[in-house]
Structures are given as structure tokens and as C-alpha cells.
Amino acid sequence: xxxxDLRYSKEHEWAxxxxxxVRVGITPFAADRLSDVxxxxxxxxxxxxxxxxxxGVVESVKAVSDLYSPVSGxxxxxxxxxxxxxxxxxxxxxxxxxxxxxxxxxxxxxALIGEQRS
Amino acid sequence: xxxxxxxxxxxxxxxxxxxxxxxxxxxxxxxxxxxxxxxWDMPVQYTGIIEEHRAVRARAGLFDVSHMGEFDIxxxxxxxxxxxxVTNDLARLALGQAMYTPMCTPEGxxxxxxxxxxxxxxxxMLVVNAANTAADLAWIRDHAAxxxxxxxRSDGIALLALQGPRAQEILQRLTPAPLADIRYYWFQDEVPxxxxxxxxxxxxxxxxxxxxxxxxxxxxxxxxxAILAEGRRDGVLPAGLGARDTLRLEAxxxxxxxDMDTTTTPLEVGLGWTVKPAKGEFVGAPALxxxxxxxxxxxxxxxxLQDRAIARHGHPIREHGAxxxxxxxxxxxxxxxxxxxxGFVPLAYAEPERRLEVxxxxxxxxxxxxxxxxxxxxxxxxxx
Numbered sequence: 001x002x003x004x005d006l007r008y009s010k011e012h013e014w015a016x017x018x019x020x021x022v023r024v025g026i027t028p029f030a031a032d033r034l035s036d037v038x039x040x041x042x043x044x045x046x047x048x049x050x051x052x053x054x055x056g057v058v059e060s061v062k063a064v065s066d067l068y069s070p071v072s073g074x075x076x077x078x079x080x081x082x083x084x085x086x087x088x089x090x091x092x093x094x095x096x097x098x099x100x101x102x103x104x105x106x107x108x109x110x111a112l113i114g115e116q117r118s
Numbered sequence: 119x120x121x122x123x124x125x126x127x128x129x130x131x132x133x134x135x136x137x138x139x140x141x142x143x144x145x146x147x148x149x150x151x152x153x154x155x156x157x158w159d160m161p162v163q164y165t166g167i168i169e170e171h172r173a174v175r176a177r178a179g180l181f182d183v184s185h186m187g188e189f190d191i192x193x194x195x196x197x198x199x200x201x202x203x204v205t206n207d208l209a210r211l212a213l214g215q216a217m218y219t220p221m222c223t224p225e226g227x228x229x230x231x232x233x234x235x236x237x238x239x240x241x242x243m244l245v246v247n248a249a250n251t252a253a254d255l256a257w258i259r260d261h262a263a264x265x266x267x268x269x270x271r272s273d274g275i276a277l278l279a280l281q282g283p284r285a286q287e288i289l290q291r292l293t294p295a296p297l298a299d300i301r302y303y304w305f306q307d308e309v310p311x312x313x314x315x316x317x318x319x320x321x322x323x324x325x326x327x328x329x330x331x332x333x334x335x336x337x338x339x340x341x342x343x344a345i346l347a348e349g350r351r352d353g354v355l356p357a358g359l360g361a362r363d364t365l366r367l368e369a370x371x372x373x374x375x376x377d378m379d380t381t382t383t384p385l386e387v388g389l390g391w392t393v394k395p396a397k398g399e400f401v402g403a404p405a406l407x408x409x410x411x412x413x414x415x416x417x418x419x420x421x422x423l424q425d426r427a428i429a430r431h432g433h434p435i436r437e438h439g440a441x442x443x444x445x446x447x448x449x450x451x452x453x454x455x456x457x458x459x460x461g462f463v464p465l466a467y468a469e470p471e472r473r474l475e476v477x478x479x480x481x482x483x484x485x486x487x488x489x490x491x492x493x494x495x496x497x498x499x500x501x502x
Contacts, residue, residue, distance in 0.1 A: 035151075036167045036360075038450040039426040039457075041479070057479065059428045061167045061450050062360055 178282030187251030222402030325369025370491030
């Protein structure tokens with residue numbers, strides 16, 4: 001539940017060092033305490049964040065809670081360029097997971113981008 | 119994450135000044151998250167607010183609202199006393215019927231909103247908000263004259279609310295009394311339920327069909343367990359104050375202390391239908407008559423936010439950046455699937471479809487005035 005390779009803030013954020021970047025989230029304890037999250041407000045892309053200063057909010061049905069940055073630095077949207085798999089964008093509860101069958105497997109996708117490259 | 123928010127409701131609250139309902143042990147055993155509410159240690163949720171909300175809309179939910187206050191008003195002076203204190207007309211209240219009414223200050227401000235049950239010719243039960251129980255009791259006793267007894271029965275009475283489209287069929291399996299005969303805002307006393315007796319009314323605070331069960335505090339745990347066990351196959355869930363708040367907000371029902379108080383009148387908050395100036399004199403009548411003829415200058419309205427940020431009590435309502443009013447309640451509406459709220463605006467802004475902003479963290483979130491209620495259940499051949 002609480003991996004040993006992460007660092008934790010007293011405001012219940014976790015920080016994970018990944019090479020030269022730090023990924024930030026909230027702990028399972030915080031997620032359970034919040035309950036019923038309905039909205040997350042994040043900084044504008046590229047914003048500066050400061051150590052243990054608020055950078056966003058989580059709204060649950062009952063309350064709003066600040067998110068604190070466990071480290072100072074700059075939000076890095078360009079990691080989409082350098083780490084497209086790490087920089088995933090949304091989490092979806094699928095209405096029909098079968099739709100994924102209409103997508104390509106890796107070989108087909110490689111063939112597609114191979115065609116477009118040529 | 120901000121500490122204050124997270125620690126509130128973390129684990130079992132140990133504040134010794136908080137009062138407990140007779141169902142406290144059942145809540146703790148069920149793993150409820152307990153929070154302070156109006157001086158009471160109350161369950162805000164069991165499994166999750168949205169899950170409990172949806173259970174009530176689709177099936178049924180069981181609420182402990184034993185923190186509400188109950189007064190017994192008896193004697194030849196009972197009806198005149200209460201008729202002189204509330205805005206609605208008790209002359210229209212038949213034996214076996216319940217009535218919703220504000221109780222006002224001489225200025226027309228709302229001291230509390232309450233239910234009046236007509237138990238007998240000279241016998242009433244008043245059901246009041248927990249936060250106002252002591253003040254209401256003092257106010258009523260201060261005005262009592264003649265042959266009337268005012269008794270606070272709050273400690274001896276437990277109140278369970280079974281709400282939702284399956285409420286009747288679940289409760290019916292526990293009683294031989296024909297519940298279909300209890301129409302909306304009527305009640306029956308001494309109804310046998312699961313080997314106990316209780317007063318059962320078809321009332322509630324969720325926008326669904328359902329019943330409120332007034333029982334002896336000593337029978338509370340037995341009835342709670344019996345209803346949950348009987349309703350298991352129907353998917354009944356215990357539901358906390360969190361779901362109660364989202365349910366009542368969607369249904370356009372007001373919360374005293376949030377949406378109305380002694381600084382607001384029934385006419386301003388959309389309760390004009392409960393004000394009957396023609397019934398004769400009552401506390402607040404001259405002020406309310408005057409306001410009715412002159413018209414109100416502000417109105418409590420519903421609004422829907424255009425994004426998912428949540429408006430909270432106290433947030434400014436603006437138009438083009440200029441403050442014009444204030445949010446009194448706001449939440450995510452799990453059934454309407456929108457961020458919704460209530461707030462005061464000047465009369466000129468109170469028309470549905472009017473565009474406004476709610477200031478949330480310094481930003482003007484676009485909102486549109488929405489006709490209340492946000493949610494209305496489909497009539498399914500049931501009363502009400």
C-alpha cells in the first residue's frame with residue numbers, strides 16, 4: 001500500500017523520483033479520507049510549484065482540499081515528448097471495453113506509423 | 119492535502135461533548151465515518167456518499183435522524199399556541215396529518231422549519247432541527263399561555279427514515295398495517311413493526327417516496343437491524359448525512375442554518391406557499407404581509423455550474439465580476455450529474471436560464487439559474 005521507494009508529505013502527498021523528474025500524487029489514506037472525489041483542479045501547464053505550497057485542489061462531495069507540492073520546481077508538460085507512456089492524460093471507466101478491440105495491436109500500429117513515415 | 123479537512127472525520131471522534139443517538143453502536147459496528155453535526159456525533163457515510171445517494175434513488179436507504187428534536191404539545195391551549203407561532207395554517211391540519219411550516223421572528227426571519235403532526239384534537243407533535251432544538255423549546259415555552267403542556271421528548275424518541283422507491287415494500291413486510299393507506303404527509307400512530315410499535319409518516323427529505331419512523335429510543339437498534347435485514351434482498355443501504363445532503367439539494371429542499379435563518383424570510387427562500395396571512399395573527403405576520411405586498415428584493419435560487427468545480431456555502435455569486443449574492447449550499451448532484459447549488463440573488467437575476475458566475479478560488483465559474491427542483495422523481499402511482 002505504501003511503497004518503500006516513495007517519499008510522503010505530512011499533507012498526504014507521495015513523491016516518486018523518476019530519473020530527473022518527480023511524479024506526485026495523493027496517498028491511499030488521503031484518497032480514502034476524501035471519499036467521493038468529483039473534481040481535480042491542477043496548475044496551468046508549465047506552472048511553477050513550490051515546496052509544501054498548494055498547487056491544486058481535490059473536491060469531494062463534502063469538502064475541498066488543497067494539494068501541496070512535495071518538491072519545488074516547474075510542472076513539465078514537455079514530458080509528454082520525452083516520456084509519452086509515463087505522461088498519461090486521463091483515466092476512463094469504459095462503457096464498453098470491447099471498443100478497444102477496434103484499436104490496433106503493436107504490430108499493426110508500427111505498420112501504420114511506418115506507412116506515415118515513408 | 120489540507121490537514122484540517124482530512125482529520126475531520128478520521129476514525130472515531132472522541133469529543134466527549136458530542137451527543138450520541140441510540141443507534142451510535144450500530145453505526146460504529148457498520149464502519150460508518152462519524153462526524154460532528156449540530157453537537158451530535160453522526161454518521162456522514164458508510165460505504166460512500168455517491169453510492170448511498172444512488173441506492174436511495176434506485177432502491178432504498180435507511181437514515182438515522184434521531185438527532186432531530188421532538189416536542190409534545192398538549193392541552194386545550196396547544197393548537198392556539200402553535201398556530202400563533204408558525205406561518206402555515208394548522209386549521210387545515212386534520213387528525214393523522216402532518217404539515218411543513220416555518221416558525222418566524224416578529225421581523226419574519228425563519229427561526230426554524232419544522233413538521234407539525236396532529237396527534238389529537240388538543241395534541242401536537244413538533245419535529246425540529248437538531249441545531250435549533252433548545253432555542254425552539256425556549257421560544258415556544260416563552261409564548262405558552264393558558265392550559266398547555268410543552269414537553270421535550272427528543273431524548274426518548276429515535277427517528278429512522280426509510281427512503282426510496284422500494285421503501286414501502288420493504289417496510290410492508292415488517293408490518294400488518296396497510297402502508298399504502300398512509301398518504302403523502304399523513305401518518306399512523308402505534309403501527310406494529312417487527313414486534314415493536316412506532317409512529318409512521320409518509321414524509322422525508324430526499325425527494326423520494328418513503329417513511330419516517332418515530333420509535334421509542336430503546337427500540338431503535340432492533341428496528342434499524344430489522345429494516346436493514348429485511349431490505350437486504352432489495353439492496354437497501356444504511357445512508358449517512360452526506361447522502362441526505364446531496365439528496366435534499368437535488369430535490370430543492372432547504373437546510374435551515376445554510377439556506378435560511380433568522381435573517382431571511384419564507385418569501386425570500388421560496389416558501390411563500392407555507393405563509394398564510396389570512397389565517398389570523400401569528401408572530402411575524404405583519405412583517406410578512408408587508409413583504410408580500412411590497413415584494414421581495416432578493417430570492418433564493420437554484421443554479422447549475424457549467425463545469426465540475428463545486429460551489430460551497432459562502433462563495434460569492436457575481437455577474438461580470440461584480441458580486442451580487444452568495445451561495446448557501448452547493449454540491450455535486452450524483453443523479454443530475456452536475457455541480458449544483460442554491461444561493462441568494464437580487465430579484466432581477468432570479469429568472470431561470472439567467473447566466474451568473476460563482477467565485478470559486480478567485481475564478482468566476484459560469485453558472486445558470488435553474489428552476490427548482492433539480493430532480494423530481496417519476497410519479498409511479500404513489501402519493502405525493
